[in-house]
Amino acid sequence: NAGVTQTPKFRVLKTGQSMTLLCAQDMNHEYMYWYRQDPGMGLRLIHYSVGEGTTAKGEVPDGYNVSRLKKQNFLLGLESAAPSQTSVYFCASSSPSGGNTGELFFGEGSRLTVL
Amino acid sequence: SQQGEEDPQALSIQEGENATMNCSYKTSINNLQWYRQNSGRGLVHLILIRSNEREKHSGRLRVTLDTSKKSSSLLITASRAADTASYFCARRTDPLFGNEKLTFGTGTRLTIIP
Numbered sequence: 001n002a003g004v005t006q007t008p009k010f011r012v013l014k015t016g017q018s019m020t021l022l023c024a025q026d027m028n029h030e031y032m033y034w035y036r037q038d039p040g041m042g043l044r045l046i047h048y049s050v051g052e053g054t055t056a057k058g059e060v061p062d063g064y065n066v067s068r069l070k071k072q073n074f075l076l077g078l079e080s081a082a083p084s085q086t087s088v089y090f091c092a093s094s095s096p097s098g099g100n101t102g103e104l105f106f107g108e109g110s111r112l113t114v115l
Numbered sequence: 116s117q118q119g120e121e122d123p124q125a126l127s128i129q130e131g132e133n134a135t136m137n138c139s140y141k142t143s144i145n146n147l148q149w150y151r152q153n154s155g156r157g158l159v160h161l162i163l164i165r166s167n168e169r170e171k172h173s174g175r176l177r178v179t180l181d182t183s184k185k186s187s188s189l190l191i192t193a194s195r196a197a198d199t200a201s202y203f204c205a206r207r208t209d210p211l212f213g214n215e216k217l218t219f220g221t222g223t224r225l226t227i228i229p
Contacts, residue, residue, distance in 0.1 A: 004157075033216075035219075040221060041221065042203065042219045042220050042221035042222055043158075043203070043219040044219075045216065045217075045218070048216060058216070059218075090157055090158070092157075092158075102146075102163075102207075103148060103160040103163065104148075104150075104158070104160065104205075104217060105160070106157035106158045106159070107157050108156060108157045109155075109156070109157055
């Protein structure tokens with residue numbers, strides 16, 4: 001199994017450009033998440049989804065949109081990129097916590113630079 | 116804002132020594148999880164401790180939880196060079212969603228000196 005796969009792994013954007021990060025998981029997990037990681041800030045939750053067709057805001061949702069049209073995919077979009085969105089983005093997935101540890105499985109990250 | 120912090124922020128020890136990292140949090144938890152992140156990689160789950168547990172072991176890892184002090188510690192015994200990584204604690208902050216929404220701290224960067 002591939003686990004959680006993120007594409008692209010690296011991307012450089014100019015301010016105002018748009019892009020989409022794709023996350024795919026092959027573990028049939030219900031829940032998926034997008035985090036960003038910045039130096040000294042740890043991981044901060046951007047958006048998450050508890051099932052196909054559902055999304056919810058996390059801690060830092062402004063400037064991002066998400067979609068979960070298929071259970072295995074979770075897309076993170078930047079409509080108009082800003083330098084403050086320069087970061088490493090991590091996707092994660094998990095099963096529902098009931099009867100389960102609820103541990104998160106992470107992708108390898110997508111490094112985004114906005115000039 | 117972060118729901119707690121790990122300390123120390125950085126820790127360097129000699130190979131073979133024990134490493135202890137601490138995590139404090141502010142709100143009630145259902146469970147607390149520890150993750151490891153090697154440089155340039157994603158996070159990997161290490162161990163989970165539930166709120167009704169006080170201590171848990173997994174190989175060279177020992178986790179304790181003190182809910183009265185809202186703190187947890189991760190002990191790595193007999194450290195190895197391969198343990199060099201950042202370590203994060205994560206806790207559930209929204210009781211409506213079980214483990215589905217985890218809040219991470221800023222992490223402890225551990226360096227093992229051969």
